[in-house]
Amino acid sequence: MHPTAEKFKDKVSEEFDLNIDLKEFDEGTKTAEDAAEAIGCQVAQIAKSIVMKAGTELVVVITSGGNYVGEEELAEKTGISPDDVRPANPDEVKEKLGWGIGGVPPFAHETNCRTFLDSSLESFDTIWAAAGTPNAVFPITPEELTRVASPEPIDL
DSSP states (O other): OOOOHHHHHHHHHHHHHOOOOOOOTTOOOOOOHHHHHHSSOOGGGGGEEEEETTTTEEEEEEEEOOOOOHHHHHHHHHTTTTGEEOOOOOOHHHHHHOOOOOOOSSSSSSOOOEEEGGGGGGGOSSSEEOSTTTEEEEOOOOHHHHHHOEEEOOOO
């Protein structure tokens, strides 16, 4: 197991009392399409953690694999001007959350940040999320994700 994926698994166990079934794929799961193909699920079941900068804060939007995060929708939810909403850059993500882009999990970040959950993910029994690296994922129910991450709902 990759050391970063192992760090994520241990952190989740210690902080949230959650034992995850981490899966690693040599071919990588960097994109939602790659992850769905490797796992054998629908792209819509992939829970992408998109990190955005809203004003001075980073926010995580957990969105279905086929959806995109629009600056307008996020601006409306956060009360920030659309001009002040943008994708976070890799350095900001790594510094604040502790994970690299392509492997950002939906929770267990180095610093707390506001989190949103794409409501379309709630229609699945199981969804799949990144586990700290571009090659590691884990299954979780939307209910368990909501319990652990306490996200605000968002329609994308």
